[in-house]
Amino acid sequence: MTSAVVPAVAARPARRSRVPARKVVRETLFYIAVVIVVLIALFPFYWILRTSLLSNSQVAAGVGGANGIIPSHLSGVAYSNVFTQGSFLRPLVNSIIVALATTVVTIVVASMAGYALARLRIRGAGAILGFILLAGFFPVLAMIGPLFLVLRSIGALNSIWPLIIVYLVYTLPIATWLLKNFFEQIPMELEDAALVDGATRLQVLRKVVVPVAVPAVFTAAILSFILAWNDFAFAVSFLTSTGHFTAPLAITTFGQSQFQTFYNLIDAAVVIISIPIALLVLFAQRRIVAGLTAGSFR
């Protein structure tokens, strides 16, 4: 628009009008692709939200007619049924306890190890790091047999407490690597100053390093919580009675009747356990991305 004012570009108009046209087409195609991707990622969530808000008779009637993409009636009956018929509260509480406890243990153990591996020049640090990485790749389903036998012999089957220990196989490798990488980047001067002032190593770790490392600790905590919250394999192998189920396991028992699967009930539970994770992703998106990539690029 302002180009007309500048005499030097007077010869350009023909070329300029063509380039934007091609660019507009390309931009439009790009945005269409973006919309398609977002739809594929999010539409299924809309569909379970929609299904969870149907009544039992609407589910029985099937999709179509008044129960199309946007149903004519919505009801919260599945959400109350999940708690009354499904007793979903207990599994939810179990999952929260286990995921939080796993996160706390992971953070304590992984920060200690991460600090030692980053700073204290122990012999065999490379081998230890390699082992920790390898443990993260260990096939979970190969472990369940022996762990089942061990838990059975100490009478700890069908209890949520052993899960806190076994879930560490998901969380410790990534958390230790992440924190070790972060500790390595903290300037040494900070610690040296505290050591000069007569602080012990452990005091330095607690009072200097951990406060500086809060962002990394937070990232490790979020990832640990997600990984522990998401487990299914250990829970389905070790837990047998509904009162001890974790939330993901409880969902698989919902909505089954002889003639009909009540997807409204299943999907209400699915929506409920998705909420904490969705909130974590929305509020801590950057940290999760940073943690995922820092944990693996080494």
Next chain:
Amino acid sequence: MSDSQSTGNAATAVDGTATEGRPARAGRPALVKRLMPERRRPAPVGHARETSDRRLGYMLVAPVVILLLAITAYPLIYNIWNSFHFDNLSFGGLPHNFVGWSNFSKMFKSAQWVSALERTLVFTVVTIVFDIVVGLALALMMHRQFRGRGFLRASILVPWAMPTVVSAMLWKTMFDPSAGFVDYILGAFHPAWSSIAWLGANEWRSWIAIFIADSWKNIPFVAILLLAGLQVIPNDVYEAARMDGASWWQSFTRVTLPLLKPALSVALIFRTLQALLVFDVIYIMTGGGPGNSTQTLSFLNYQTFIINTDFGLGGAMSILLVLLALAVSFVYVRAFRPSTN
């Protein structure tokens, strides 16, 4: 403790004074790199602190090592022991006799195990090819600067962060003939397509549903990893390629892909292992059916251990699974090594 502290102070003082080399190195970009060599230099006065530091280091590292050994190495050894013994809880009265290789020969002769192995390998190959290609496309999309990029990234990240039970149940709903969206929309094209049974009726359709649910959840992870890899590539490499008159495709194949190799190998290996060990989505969507047609190695392991309580045969299967995972991890380490130099 106080002794080591005082020597520690001395060590720092020496470190502080004995670093004439520092100004010369000040130009180095990374603070860490500048500091690390100095720390490694043996400082005689600081020897006591080094020793006490090291002792503390072992104490701090011990919990991680002990816990991970207890959850991985102990079951592995237990599995090796079990795989050479008869150990089945369904026959609790029978003694746990040494049976040699019979669990292994039973496994190799089992048609169920062999076909589970084949299925798992095919699933793994198809999955990693598809996930890497689509994940790379998504990464390139997110790498562009445009309005709504943050929203795109968040909406891609949400499926990844969800429990597998969510992605599996969600797609089970989507593929259900009476409650799902898939048949509803297919029915708009052809009436006969409005009631296709996907899960539990037909082997191929079951696999398609499993494959979609698994990819939908796991491609985001690949995309985020590759995006991080793209962001590390300096812009002037592309500038140089453009100066030389490279087309988009040329700069993609000659610049982007080679420089993306570290990120690609990480994504590849994570996805390979996840696909090789696929379990949750199968258990929830098909329970291994129809028949045994969607059973994978991990599923069979679960069934042998927990349902059949055969810890001898299960132990043999576990060892094969661990060996497979180890082989893949080994490839990973090999492929990844050059980039760390």
